Amino acid sequence: MSKLETVIGLEVHVQLKTKSKIFCSCSTAFQSGPNINICPVCCGYPGVLPVFNQKALELATRVCLALHCKINKKIYFERKNYFYPDLPKGYQISQYKMPLAEAGFLEIPSGKKIPINRVHLEEDAGKSVHKEKYSLVDFNRTGIPLLEIVSEPQINTPEEALDYLAYLKLTLQYIGASDCDMEKGLLRCDANISLREEGKRELGTKVELKNMNTFKGVRDALGYEARRQESVFKKGDRLFQETRLWDADKARTSVMRTKEEAHDYRYFPEPDLLDFFVPQELIDRQAKFVGERPLEKRVRFIEKYQLPEREVDVIISNIWLADFFEEAVKVYSEPKEISNWLLGPFLEQLNNLAGDVGRIKISPANFSKIVKYFSQGKLNNITAKRVLCAVIATDEDIDKVIEDQGLHQVSDQEQLSGIVEEVISSNPKPVNDYLEGKQSAIMFLVGQVMKKTKGKANPKVVREILEGRLKK
Ligand SMILES: [Zn+2]
Numbered sequence: 001m002s003k004l005e006t007v008i009g010l011e012v013h014v015q016l017k018t019k020s021k022i023f024c025s026c027s028t029a030f031q032s033g034p035n036i037n038i039c040p041v042c043c044g045y046p047g048v049l050p051v052f053n054q055k056a057l058e059l060a061t062r063v064c065l066a067l068h069c070k071i072n073k074k075i076y077f078e079r080k081n082y083f084y085p086d087l088p089k090g091y092q093i094s095q096y097k098m099p100l101a102e103a104g105f106l107e108i109p110s111g112k113k114i115p116i117n118r119v120h121l122e123e124d125a126g127k128s129v130h131k132e133k134y135s136l137v138d139f140n141r142t143g144i145p146l147l148e149i150v151s152e153p154q155i156n157t158p159e160e161a162l163d164y165l166a167y168l169k170l171t172l173q174y175i176g177a178s179d180c181d182m183e184k185g186l187l188r189c190d191a192n193i194s195l196r197e198e199g200k201r202e203l204g205t206k207v208e209l210k211n212m213n214t215f216k217g218v219r220d221a222l223g224y225e226a227r228r229q230e231s232v233f234k235k236g237d238r239l240f241q242e243t244r245l246w247d248a249d250k251a252r253t254s255v256m257r258t259k260e261e262a263h264d265y266r267y268f269p270e271p272d273l274l275d276f277f278v279p280q281e282l283i284d285r286q287a288k289f290v291g292e293r294p295l296e297k298r299v300r301f302i303e304k305y306q307l308p309e310r311e312v313d314v315i316i317s318n319i320w321l322a323d324f325f326e327e328a329v330k331v332y333s334e335p336k337e338i339s340n341w342l343l344g345p346f347l348e349q350l351n352n353l354a355g356d357v358g359r360i361k362i363s364p365a366n367f368s369k370i371v372k373y374f375s376q377g378k379l380n381n382i383t384a385k386r387v388l389c390a391v392i393a394t395d396e397d398i399d400k401v402i403e404d405q406g407l408h409q410v411s412d413q414e415q416l417s418g419i420v421e422e423v424i425s426s427n428p429k430p431v432n433d434y435l436e437g438k439q440s441a442i443m444f445l446v447g448q449v450m451k452k453t454k455g456k457a458n459p460k461v462v463r464e465i466l467e468g469r470l471k472k
Contacts (some may be wrong), residue, residue, distance in 0.1 A: 001176075002197045002198055002199065003197070003198045004195045004196070004197060004198065004233065005156060005195065005197070005198045006152075006156055006157060006158075006193065006194075006195060006222075006226045007153045007155075007156065007193065007194050007195070007196060007203055007204070007206075008153065008155040008156065008158075008160070008161050008191055008192070008193045008222060008352075009150070009151050009152060009153035009154075009155065009191065009192045009193075010149050010150075010161060010164060010165070010189055010190070010191050011148065011149075011151075011189070011190045011191070011192075012148070012149045012150075012151075012168060012187065012188070012189050013124075013146050013147070013148050013149075013163070013187070013188045013189075014063075014146065014147050014149070014172055014177075014178040014180060014186065014188075015028075015144055015145065015146060015178055015179075015185075015186040015187075016055075016056050016145040016146070016147055016177060016178055017059060017176065017177060017178050017179060018053055018056050018059065019055070020053060020055075020147035021037075021042055021053070021123070021142075021143035021144055021145065022052070022053050022093075022121070022122075022123050022143055022144070022146075022313070023041060023050030023051060023052060023053065023093065023123060023143055023273075024039050024041035024042050024050065024051070024143055025039070026038060026039050026041075026042055026143065028144055028145070028426045029158065030184065030462070034136070034138035034139075035138055035139055035140060036140060037139065038139045038142070041143070042088075042123075042139065042142045042143035042144075043088045043139055043142065043324055044088040044090070045088030045423045046093070049272050050093065050270075050272055050273055052077075052210050052276065053145060053221055054272060056121065056145040057121070057276070057278070057282070057292040058102075058282065058285075058286055059145075059147075059176075059177045060100055060119070060121050060145075060147050060177075060456075061100070061101075061176075061278060061282060061283060061286045062175050062176075062177055062286040062287075062289050062290065063119065063147055063149070063171075063172060063175070063177045063178075063285050064100060064101035064104065064119050064285070065286055065290050066106070066171050066172075066174075066175050066177075066293060067101075067104035067106055067116055067119065067149070067171070067199060068103035068104045068105050068288045069103060069104030069116060069119055070102055070103045070104070071098060071101045071278060071283060071344075072098055072099065072101060072278070073099055073277060073278050073280075074098070074275055074276070074277055074278075075095065075098050075275070075276050075278065076097070076098055076154045076269055076270070076273070076274075076275045076276065077093050077094065077095055077121075077269070077270040077273050078093075078095060078096040078097065078267045078268060078269050078270055079091040079092070079093060079094075079260060079267065079268055079269075079270050080083075080092045080094045080096070080122075080265045080267055081265055081266045081267075082265055084125065084127045085128055085135065085137050085189055085309070086125050086126035086127055086137050086138075086139070086142070087125045087126065087142070088126070088139060088142060089446065092121065092122060092123060092125060093123050093144055093270050093273070094120065094122035094123070094148075094267075095122060096120075097267070099118040099119060099120035100119055100120055100278075100392045101119045101120075102117065102118050102119075102122055103115075103116070103117075104116040104119070106151075106164060106167060106168055106171070106332050107167070107295050108160065108163040108164055108295070109163060109167075109295065109298065110160070110163070113158070114151055114152070114154060114155055114160070114164050115150050115151065115154055116149060116151055116152070117150045117151065118148075119147060119148070119149050119150070120147070121145065121146070121147060121148075121180070122148060123142065123143045123144065123145065123146065123147050124136055124141045124142065124143065124144040124145075124146050125141065125142060125245060126139040126140070126141055126142045126442060127140070127141055127256040130390060132328050139269070147177075147178075149168065150290055151164065153192065153194075153206075158218075158220075158222035158223045158226065159219070161191065161219065161222055162215060162218065162219045163375075163412050165189060165215060165218060166215065166306050166396055167294055167295055170294035170316070170317065170349065171293055171294055172187075173318075173319065174291070174293065174319045175289050175290055176289065178358070182213065182214060182215065183213075183214075188213075189212055189218055190208060190209065190210050190212075191208070191209045191212070191218065191222060191238075192206045192207065193206065193207055193209060193210070193222055193225050193226065193229070193353060194207065194224065194229070194239075195226070195229045195230060195233055196207040197238075203227075203378050204239065205230070205238075205239040205240065205241050206241060207225060207239070207240075207241070207242055207243070207244055207246070207253075208242070208243040209221050209225060209243075209244055209245075209246060209253060210243060210244070210245055211245045211247075212246045213248070214248070217246055217248050219225055220246075220248070220251060221246035221253060224246075224251065224252055224253060225244070225253055228253070240258055241258070242255050242256075242257065242258040243255075243256045243257050243258075244256060246382045256329060262355045264415065271333045294319075295315055296315050298312055298313070299315050301315065301316060301322070305329065305335035305336075305339075306335065306336075307335060307336065310405055311339050311343060313343070314343055314347075315339065315343070318357075320357045321342070321357075324342070324364050325338060325339070325342055325364075326365075327364030327365070328342070328364040328365070328367050328368040329402065330364075331364065331365045331368040331369070332369070332371060332372045332441070333367035334371070334372075334375065334446075337371050337374075337375055338367075338371055338410060339369060340391070341367070341370070341371045341374070341384075341388075342367075345385050346388065346392075348366065349388060349389060349392045353363065353392075353393065358394065359393055360391050360392060361391075361394055361395040362388075362391050362392045362393075362394075362395045363395055366391060366395055366398055367388075369398050370384050370387055370388055370391075370398060371384075373387075373402075374399070377398035377407055377409060377458060378408065378409055379402070379407065379408075379413060380409045380452070380455070380456070380457070380458055380459060380460075381409075382455035382456075383402075383407040383409060383455060383456055386405070386407060386455070387401055387402060387405075387407060390405070406456070407456060408456065409456055409457070409458050410453055410456050410457045410458060410459040411457075411461050413461070413465065416453075416457055416458075416461060416462055416465055417469075419449050419453060419457070420449060420462065420466055420469060421450050421469075422452070422464050423445055423448045423449050424445070424466075424469065424470075427444075427445060427448060429471065430444045431445070432446055434470060435470060441469070442463065442466055442467065442470075445466055446459055446462050446463050446466065449462045449466075450462070
């Protein structure tokens with residue numbers, strides 16, 4: 001038997017970052033209680049009329065442009081009919097025959113361009129909460145604007161799927177179209193996966209995968225499913241077209257439903273909404289928001305700043321951080337040093353601020369000043385971090401903080417020699433250990449000097465003095 005090839009297609013639903021729902025004025029804000037953001041329109045009362053949210057169209061168009069899609073100038077909505085308790089209308093307003101856009105692509109770091117089949121707008125359904133003996137339904141999510149992005153089945157490994165998802169998420173975040181928080185359900189992903197003998201054109205029996213709630217879940221589920229199908233294939237057994245659910249705890253998929261025939265949703269044009277024309281002027285305006293895409297930024301950063309890929313990956317994972325980095329480098333053109341301090345102490349401080357960049361007040365110029373002072377020996381590792389901690393949420397004047405808190409690094413030989421003498425005489429055991437060849441004992445002594453100078457001594461100079469003194 002020839003080698004088997006895995007074929008994966010991804011269907012991603014993202015919530016567009018609008019203030020109100022797609023066909024009514026209910027808020028899209030996250031609600032802690034059920035059935036708060038609802039009205040007769042999103043609850044499907046008879047006689048109500050949907051009104052299309054212009055902002056949803058703008059954001060959706062922006063996404064399509066970022067994904068290099070061809071935008072259909074005339075679009076219309078259709079009803080996708082099915083019954084489910086969390087779908088009060090008995091149909092979902094979606095797009096079928098004429099999606100907003102088609103034929104785009106998303107490039108991943110390997111250089112492969114994953115083709116995108118279509119991008120369309122639709123409304124979300126509600127949420128069913130199943131209890132032991134009964135079920136509850138929450139309509140807060142009915143009518144939340146969603147964009148469905150469907151890739152062609154041209155992804156060949158779980159890792160490629162992960163790269164595709166990661167860069168899709170980044171792209172959407174960069175252009176401000178969605179927050180893409182998977183934990184909050186703002187980005188959801190279903191996959192279909194099949195195997196075929198390498199070189200063959202026709203696709204094998206495909207399995208649809210659902211319930212992958214994290215990026216890791218997507219990769220693990222696809223990996224599991226590829227191995228499962230391969231073993232069925234090699235045994236000569238038959239694969240069934242079915243939908244399987246990923247169980248993250250048991251790390252396996254199980255059958256949810258078998259689907260011998262495709263669903264018939266009886267799509268038909270939504271009679272309550274007119275056809276829409278996407279004006280060229282709207283497209284031109286949205287194109288301005290696209291800017292440099294995440295992968296383009298990645299390539300440029302690696303080339304321009306000569307940084308290791310893993311550092312660039314962290315910097316570009318947040319457009320705010322990437323912009324901050326570039327501004328800082330403009331002031332102090334040592335990208336590697338800026339990167340070290342940004343990815344180390346700076347991110348640590350950001351974590352202490354609950355990851356909220358809105359609370360960061362330090363300017364890139366002031367940040368790079370701290371890095372420069374450290375590099376020049378004006379501040380040591382400890383005092384530089386102390387200054388950063390003091391100004392990160394205030395952007396106070398760096399020089400003033402150093403002056404006020406007396407944080408200038410002490411490199412003065414004479415001043416430090418006196419303290420070294422004190423440390424030597426009050427620590428006979430570590431001194432003896434060092435003299436008997438225990439190299440690590442010197443670090444303890446350096447530490448003692450640092451303590452006595454409240455962290456302000458230049459540790460390099462201290463070590464040199466200590467080594468010179470103990471050689472005698
Ligand atoms: Zn509503």
